[in-house]
Amino acid sequence: xxxxxxxxxxxxxxxxxxxxxxxxxxxxxxxxxxxxxxxxxxxxxxxxxxxxxxxxxxxxxxxxxxxxxxxxxxxxxxxxxxxxxxxxxxxxxxxxxxxxxxxxxxxxxxxxxxxxxxxxxxxxxxxxxxxxxxxxxxxxxxxxxxxxxxxxxxxxxxxxxxxxxxxxxxxxxxxxxxxxxxxxxxxxxxxxxxxxxxxxxxxxxxxxxxxxxxxxxxxxxxxxxxxxxxxxxxxxxxxxxxxxxxxxxxxxxxxxxxxxxxxxxxxxxxxxxxxxxxxxxxxxxxxxxxxxxxxxxxxxxxxxxxx
Amino acid sequence: xxxxxxxxxxxxxxxxxxxxxxxxxxxxxxxxxxxxxxxxxxxxxxxxxxxxxxxxxxxxxxxxxxxxxxxxxxxxxxxxxxxxxxxxxxxxxxxxxxxxxxxxxxxxxxxxxxxxxxxxxxxxxxxxxxxxxxxxxxxxxxxxxxxxxxxxxxxxxxxxxxxxxxxxxxxxxxxxxxxxxxxxxxxxxxxxxxxxxxxxxxxxxxxxxxxxxxxxxxxxxxxxxxxxxxxxxxxxxxxxxxxxxxxxxxxxxxxxxxxxxxxxxxxxxxxxxxxxxxxxxxxxxxxxxxxxxxxxxxxxxxxxxxxxxxxxxxxxxxxxxxxxxxxxxxxxxx
Numbered sequence: 013x014x015x016x017x018x019x020x021x022x023x024x025x026x027x028x029x030x031x032x033x034x035x036x037x038x039x040x041x042x043x044x045x046x047x048x049x050x051x052x053x054x055x056x057x058x059x060x061x062x063x064x065x066x067x068x069x070x071x072x073x074x075x076x077x078x079x080x081x082x083x084x085x086x087x088x089x090x091x092x093x094x095x096x097x098x099x100x101x102x103x104x105x106x107x108x109x110x111x112x113x114x115x116x117x118x119x120x121x122x123x124x125x126x127x128x129x130x131x132x133x134x135x136x137x138x139x140x141x142x143x144x145x146x147x148x149x150x151x152x153x154x155x156x157x158x159x160x161x162x163x164x165x166x167x168x169x170x171x172x173x174x175x176x177x178x179x180x181x182x183x184x185x186x187x188x189x190x191x192x193x194x195x196x197x198x199x200x201x202x203x204x205x206x207x208x209x210x211x212x213x214x215x216x217x218x219x220x221x222x223x224x225x226x227x228x229x230x231x232x233x234x235x236x237x238x239x240x241x242x243x244x245x246x247x248x249x250x251x252x253x254x255x256x257x258x259x260x261x262x263x264x265x266x267x268x269x270x271x272x273x274x275x276x277x278x279x280x281x282x283x284x285x286x287x288x289x290x291x292x293x294x295x296x297x298x299x300x301x302x303x304x305x306x307x308x309x310x311x312x313x314x315x316x317x318x319x
Numbered sequence: 320x321x322x323x324x325x326x327x328x329x330x331x332x333x334x335x336x337x338x339x340x341x342x343x344x345x346x347x348x349x350x351x352x353x354x355x356x357x358x359x360x361x362x363x364x365x366x367x368x369x370x371x372x373x374x375x376x377x378x379x380x381x382x383x384x385x386x387x388x389x390x391x392x393x394x395x396x397x398x399x400x401x402x403x404x405x406x407x408x409x410x411x412x413x414x415x416x417x418x419x420x421x422x423x424x425x426x427x428x429x430x431x432x433x434x435x436x437x438x439x440x441x442x443x444x445x446x447x448x449x450x451x452x453x454x455x456x457x458x459x460x461x462x463x464x465x466x467x468x469x470x471x472x473x474x475x476x477x478x479x480x481x482x483x484x485x486x487x488x489x490x491x492x493x494x495x496x497x498x499x500x501x502x503x504x505x506x507x508x509x510x511x512x513x514x515x516x517x518x519x520x521x522x523x524x525x526x527x528x529x530x531x532x533x534x535x536x537x538x539x540x541x542x543x544x545x546x547x548x549x550x551x552x553x554x555x556x557x558x559x560x561x562x563x564x565x566x567x568x569x570x571x572x573x574x575x576x577x578x579x580x581x582x583x584x585x586x587x588x589x590x591x592x593x594x595x596x597x598x599x600x601x602x603x604x605x606x607x608x609x610x611x612x613x614x615x616x617x618x619x620x621x622x623x624x625x626x627x628x629x630x631x632x633x634x635x636x637x638x639x640x641x642x643x644x645x646x647x648x649x650x651x652x653x
Contacts, residue, residue, distance in 0.1 A: 044544035048440045054432030055441075055449065058520070061513045062456045068467045127356030134353065144357045146638065147364055153567065153634035154364075154627065155574025157601050161623035162367035165374045184363055191360065217349035238458075245460025248576035248601070252608060274462040278577065281466050296463040307458045311451070 066300065073297040076290035087294055091259060092276065096288030103295050105260045109175070109271035113254060114244045116179035116264070117186055122236050125190025129232075130220055132191070133198040145195075151188040159184050160249030168253060172267025178254030185246060186239040193235020197228040230313050237310035241303045247274025273299055368627065375621035377402050377614075387621060388412065393587055393603070395615035406618045408625055410587035414504065414597040415626070418579060419572035421508025421593065422515055427565055429512075430519035434557075435549050437520075438527050450524065457517035465581045468510045469502075473582060477506040481594045499594035502584035507599070510578045515568035522567060522641060526560020527553050559640055566637030570630045576601040600626045 076099075077083040087102035128148075132141055163181040171177055201224050209219040225232075255269035256279070273295045280292030379387060381402035390407020397403070437449050478501050484490060485497035499505075530553045538548045554561075584596025585606055600622045608619060 040544050040547065044546035047546040047549075048436075051432045051436035051440055054429045055436045058429055058433045058456075058516055059449075059452055062452065062459070064471065065459060065464060065467045068471045069463060072470070124356050124359060127353045128360060131350075131353035131357040135350075141357070144360055146635070148360050149638045150631055150634050151360060151364060153570040153574070153630055153637075154367075155576065155601065155630055157574065157576040157604055158371075158623050158627045158630075159367065161604065161620055162371045165620060166366060166370045169374075184367070187360065187363070215346055217345045220349070241458060245458070245462070247460070247462045248605060251605065274460065274577075277462050277466060281469065281581075292466060296460075296466050299460045300463055303458055303460055304455065307455065 069293065069297045069300055072293040073290070075286075076294035077297075083294075087291070087298075092288075092291060094258070096280065096283040096285040099287040099290070101291070103273055103276055103291065103298070105257060105271040106273040106276040106295065107298070108260050108262075109178075109254065109257065110244055110273045112175055112261075113178040113182055113250070113270060113272065114240055116175065117182035117243055118236070118240055120179065121183040121186045121239075122190055125187050125236075125239075126194050126225070126232060128187075128191045129194035129198055130225075132195045134216075134220070148188045148191045151184075152192070155248075156185055156246055157248040157252075160252035163249065164252045171265055173253065173255035173269040174265040174267055175254070175261065175263065175270040176265040178250050178270055178272070181249040181253045182243040182246060185249065186243050189239035189242060190236055193238065194228070194232045197231030197235065198224060200231065201227045234310040234314040237306050237313070241306035241310070244306070245274070245299055245303045247272065247278060250275055251278070368624075371620050371627070372624050375617055375624050378406050378617045378621040382406050388625070391587075391589065393618070395607075395612065395618060397612045398614045399612070402614060402617070404614060404618070406621065408600070408622055410589050411598055411600040411603050411622060412625065412629075413589050414583060414599040415573055415601070415629075417504050417593075417597065418508040418511055418583065418599060419569050421504060422511035422572045423565060423569055425509060425512035426516045426519055426568060427561075430516055430523055430564070430568075431554070431561065433516075433520050434524040434527050435553070438524055439545060439549055439553070450521075453517050453520050456513070461514070461575060461577045464510065464514060465578045468506070468578055469581050472510060473501055473506050477501075477503075477509050481505055485594060493591040494593060496590075496592035497594065499592075500584055500596045502582055502596055503594045504583065504597045505593040507579045507583040507597075507602075508593070510582055511572045511575055514575060514578065515571045518571060519561075519564045519568040522564025523557060523561050526557040526564075529560075530556045563637045563641030566633050566640065570634040570637060573630045573633065574601060574626065576605050580605040 077087060083102075086100060087104075088107065089104050090100070090102040091105045092103065093101040128144070132145060135141055136145075159181050163177060163184070167177045167180060205223055205227060206219055209223040210216070214222070250272045254272050254275065256275040257269045257271040259271075261268075261270045277292040277295045277299075280288040280295070283289065382390060382405075387406060387408055389409055390405065391409045392405045392407045393410060395404040395406070433453060437446055437453075441449060478499070481499035481501075481503065484495050485499045489495045490497055534552050534556075535548055538552045543551065579599050580602040583599055583602050585598050585602065586596035587598050588595065590597065604619045604622060607615065611619060
């Protein structure tokens with residue numbers, strides 16, 4: 013026994029340090045570091061597209077907005093010239109249309125979504141609630157172009173194109189987002205708060221409206237803003253429902269169509285003319301700014317939430 | 320006398336606390352209101368599905384469901400009332416599946432690495448900002464990604480890679496055969512990979528984070544390195560989440576419209592190579608809708624129904640897998 017130990021010990025040599033207890037330790041540590049570095053590379057790779065997109069949108073839209081950004085005013089207040097060759101003009105009609113449709117959609121869907129979330133939280137154990145929850149999740153995965161097609165088949169065939177029809181399509185896209193985020197937030201409201209309200213003699217609906225919903229409000233506002241941000245950036249369903257317009261449309265539903273920044277961009281970038289393309293880039297910058305601002309504000313509100 | 324005129328003396332337990340009749344209706348009314356709201360989710364989905372299918376029935380009748388799904392010629396007629404063209408959806412289904420597979424193949428390894436990096440390697444203070452960074456990509460409107468894709472990514476990233484692969488010995492394999500076109504399955508697939516990366520990362524990260532702390536600490540205590548802990552403890556634990564997240568990503572990829580419509584190349588040739596132009600369900604709807612005849616609209620609706628069925632199957636399966644380990648949260652998941 014002792015001879016065994018004697019012959020092995022010199023072959024291995026004394027341990028270099030306490031960090032090298034076995035001969036494979038160095039190799040294993042190198043592998044670990046190598047893999048960590050590889051993951052770091054993947055992280056950089058994953059972050060690059062966002063940086064590239066923001067950089068390109070910022071640089072390319074400079075041509076339409078002018079070197080000192082003096083073009084912003086006219087871009088926001090004028091409509092696009094009739095020809096894609098002409099420079100100048102802007103996306104005022106698209107901005108009006110996008111905000112109009114997103115606003116109408118939000119008004120329609122946020123109360124509905126919150127009510128559905130209240131149901132899921134108050135009566136969330138039954139088979140019906142489970143079904144609703146599963147289909148809400150399924151609905152987040154429904155392709156937006158299919159929503160456009162369906163709204164086309166249901167509404168456009170009778171009402172024609174327009175603001176309201178476009179808003180319905182956006183509302184359907186927003187609905188599952190509002191339901192899911194609201195439900196998550198309502199679940200976070202402490203049960204004690206609810207119990208205290210009921211113990212004071214408030215009815216169930218009074219408890220929900222006056223105690224639970226206000227407590228969950230910051231989180232639900234966050235969710236609703238994320239939904240609005242998603243809707244504001246949608247284009248595919250609007251091509252089939254809002255269709256597009258070349259002037260500012262104020263009618264709720266005139267059957268002729270409503271403009272949208274995304275549609276204008278899609279048109280502008282399909283044309284071979286520089287002026288139209290430059291406006292499309294500027295429109296892209298605007299969409300990015302609107303959507304990212306909404307996202308960031310939504311997160312800030314959520315961070316200040318008490319629950 | 321007063322006792323006889325009032326047969327029921329006011330009982331404090333019923334009169335004082337139960338309130339007047341109208342207020343008592345509040346609760347049932349409120350409950351029904353919320354039930355109707357919840358049911359609206361099912362109703363909306365049902366109406367969308369039912370009506371679209373109904374409108375597409377002439378196509379399914381003319382081609383047969385199998386004929387529609389396996390036909391490889393899409394040649395629309397100009398009729399307003401009957402089906403005169405040929406409607407075969409195979410080139411579009413092929414393209415949709417192909418770009419989604421490319422996207423998943425590119426996105427999943429990176430998503431796993433990013434999830435491990437954020438959860439295990441990065442310093443603690445950097446974790447939240449980096450998670451936000453990956454989630455933010457999911458919020459960029461797809462039309463913006465599309466414009467950057469065709470004017471920057473395709474000429475500067477996807478096309479050089481395609482040319483290089485075609486020129487290399489790999490170009491002999493049918494999958495990488497040349498000549499490489501700029502707008503191709505590959506271009507669309509790469510852009511889709513970028514777009515589905517956030518959701519796969521978010522789901523994967525969440526399930527990796529749920530690894531029991533005891534198991535991780537036990538592995539570390541036995542002398543495992545960080546990589547060994549990830550490989551033997553964290554990743555095996557996260558496989559269901561990874562599968563579910565990947566399928567959610569596939570669902571996203573199947574339905575993404577604008578980026579694919581602008582980068583896939585609009586060709587119905589069904590080439591074997593990644594670098595040939597192709598077409599997808601969403602792209603053909605987007606690209607041909609504005610000039611479609613009534614008959615062709617039915618065809619597009621039939622394609623839409625096909626797409627809906629595909630994505631719903633994938634999504635339900637994904638949610639069922641993910642749901643077993645809790646729901647997905649975060650911006651990328653909505």
